[in-house]
Amino acid sequence: MAGGDTLGSYNVNSNPSSDPSSPFYIHPTDYPPQVHVNGFLTDSNYADLSREMRDFLLSKNKSDFIDGTIRQPFVEAVELSAWQHCDALINSWLTTTMEKEIRSSVKCANTSKEVWDDLEERFRKESAPHAYDLKRALTIMRQYNVVVSTYFTKLRAIWDGIHSISPIPRCTCGKCTCDMGKRLVESRDAYTSSLWDSTTYMEQSRHKS
Structure with a gap:
């Protein structure tokens, strides 16, 4: 055209x-x-x-x-x-x-x-089926006996895979001033961090019991 x-x-x-x-x-x-x-x-x-x-x-x-x-x-x-x-x-x-x-x-x-x-x-x-597999892997992932740094690296790799397939929408009009895309990324990272903390806590509790 x-x-x-x-x-x-x-x-x-x-x-x-x-x-x-x-x-x-x-x-x-x-x-x-x-x-x-x-x-x-x-x-x-x-x-x-x-x-x-x-x-x-x-x-x-x-x-x-x-x-x-x-x-x-x-x-x-x-x-x-x-x-x-x-x-x-x-x-x-x-x-x-x-x-x-x-x-x-x-x-x-x-x-x-x-x-x-x-x-x-x-x-x-x-890529939709692959995205589903990654999200499922994220929900069932556990630390077990893996060191924290290795566990978080694997966790972040899954997040990055999901993001590459289903990227967070960003403003393309050039008129937005609220940085919504940045806030969504920060929200995702905060969720990842909380998931990591809660999973680590549960694993530690399991080993103590």
């Missing part, structure tokens, strides 16, 4: 790809196999790989292409060619990190954003 306010606050000149600070700039060393993430995207590691890929694109000043900040320009726009080059590169970065079956499932997508959105919709739905 083309059109609209493509660049927001970015400055556009006759050759936007010539400015190293522009998201349209492609460094001579940028090429498809260059992407650095741990392994390939499979049916079981979307949360981790998507976070790594987003960080990689952010380091390349290209994350705005997949989050919708930079949209496809009008046909007559001066930056169309630069946008096409960047989007094709990002698309190749994304597909290079996928297993063959997953890569085949997004081959009809027209833009890198469509690829990103398609993967997100697909794996968010498929």
Whole structure:
């Protein structure tokens, strides 16, 4: 889909790809196999790989292409060619990190954003059973004879897994001043701490009896 306010606050000149600070700039060393993430995207590691890929694109000043900040320009726009080059590169970065079956499932997508959105919709739905398993593991987890630091590390790992699958919503309008997202995170951490304290107390009581 083309059109609209493509660049927001970015400055556009006759050759936007010539400015190293522009998201349209492609460094001579940028090429498809260059992407650095741990392994390939499979049916079981979307949360981790998507976070790594987003960080990689952010380091390349290209994350705005997949989050919708930079949209496809009008046909007559001066930056169309630069946008096409960047989007094709990002698309190749994304597909290079996928297993063959997953890569085949997004081959009809027209833009890198469509690829990103398609993967997100697909794996968010498929991750629901995994989220249930993690929440169940959280409720039945006990310290037993494990040292406190190891127990808390395992507890926090489960929380992080739940958060990666079902992240706490954050404000995207830029107008909120109440820091609700931060307060929700703090509330979650407080619950984790209280769960840890109560479980530790019960285990200690059990050993004394």
